[in-house]
Amino acid sequence: MKVISTIRELRAALGPHRLLGRTIGFVPTMGYLHEGHLTLARHARRDTDIVVASIFVNPLQFGPGEDYEAYPRDVDRDRAMLESVGTDYLFSPPVREMYPTRPDTYVDVPHLGSMLEGAVRPDHFRGVATVVTKLFNIVQPTRAYFGEKDYQQVMVIRRMVSDLSMPVEIVPVPTVRDEDGVALSSRNVYLTPEERRAAVRLNRALALARSLVDEGIASPAALERRLRDYICEEPLAGIDLVAIRDADTLEDPGDAFPDRILVLLFVRFGKARLLDQVVIENRKAEG
Ligand code: PAF
Numbered sequence: 001m002k003v004i005s006t007i008r009e010l011r012a013a014l015g016p017h018r019l020l021g022r023t024i025g026f027v028p029t030m031g032y033l034h035e036g037h038l039t040l041a042r043h044a045r046r047d048t049d050i051v052v053a054s055i056f057v058n059p060l061q062f063g064p065g066e067d068y069e070a071y072p073r074d075v076d077r078d079r080a081m082l083e084s085v086g087t088d089y090l091f092s093p094p095v096r097e098m099y100p101t102r103p104d105t106y107v108d109v110p111h112l113g114s115m116l117e118g119a120v121r122p123d124h125f126r127g128v129a130t131v132v133t134k135l136f137n138i139v140q141p142t143r144a145y146f147g148e149k150d151y152q153q154v155m156v157i158r159r160m161v162s163d164l165s166m167p168v169e170i171v172p173v174p175t176v177r178d179e180d181g182v183a184l185s186s187r188n189v190y191l192t193p194e195e196r197r198a199a200v201r202l203n204r205a206l207a208l209a210r211s212l213v214d215e216g217i218a219s220p221a222a223l224e225r226r227l228r229d230y231i232c233e234e235p236l237a238g239i240d241l242v243a244i245r246d247a248d249t250l251e252d253p254g255d256a257f258p259d260r261i262l263v264l265l266f267v268r269f270g271k272a273r274l275l276d277q278v279v280i281e282n283r284k285a286e287g
Helices: 007-019 035-047 075-084 110-114 124-139 151-163 186-190 193-198 200-214 220-232
Strands: 002-004 024-029 050-055 089-091 143-147 169-173 237-246 260-269 272-281
Touching: 002 007, 007 024, 007 050, 007 089, 007 124, 024 035, 024 124, 035 050, 035 075, 035 143, 035 169, 050 075, 050 124, 075 089, 089 124, 110 124, 110 151, 124 151, 143 151, 151 169, 151 260, 186 272, 193 200, 200 220, 200 260, 200 272, 220 237, 220 260
Parallel strands: 002 089, 024 050, 024 143, 050 089, 143 169
Antiparallel strands: 237 260, 260 272
8 A cells, every 4th residue: 555645646646547447435534443434445446447545634624613623533443454454555645735725715615514523513514525626626526435433425426426426425334333333433432431321322212212203203393303312311421413304305394304314413521422323214105
């Protein structure tokens, strides 16, 4: 695996592959990798000729007072992990390479990007859309792989790619979980052992949501109330968001469940803000 830190060098390395008609699979990350990221890279390895991963902790997507400085970093460990799954190139630029000056151009997806997590973290998705556009311009991938855990991020990027006719296929990959059901996330490292045990409640809340829908709970509002109550029983959990949405549009479904129900949780445990989600097929809608 070749490790590259400048845009010019990466373009020079990928140009000949493109000329030969090779497909490029891209896995953008912020590093401190886990099995979820490696699963993305394995999908890319299976589907495409050349696999490029990036590690860049993007300052634009962190708000004031968020964990930009503290975000965990370990490039040597990440490098070995990416190599073990057959990554061809790792692009790991310093901030001055990506943003030599404070950018005056942003990519914004204001409707999808300002709801849900975007309401809790203003400008977060603008930072994501801007850096992903830059990375797509640099790598020019055939396909790019993103974890479904960040469901809203996938929706925002898909919309951006469609609106701006970007020639890349977005491939969402299912969430990878630990044995106890906790979704893998680089931010799990912030959890104390006690908080880690408490975080199991998120995945259990999603299982509860599924059974309540199957049992015919009356409305999205009733489901949201039950999930809030269930999560609040855990004293270490601080709810930022419990949302029931239409999984295809992210819109509030009002009084009736949509065909595909997104349950999205954004909950604090100590210093960690954890995201989790499930999409539930509404069997009633099928019948
Ligand atoms: O999901 C992430 O790790 C980041 O938001 C991404 C897509 C790499 C952009 O910085």
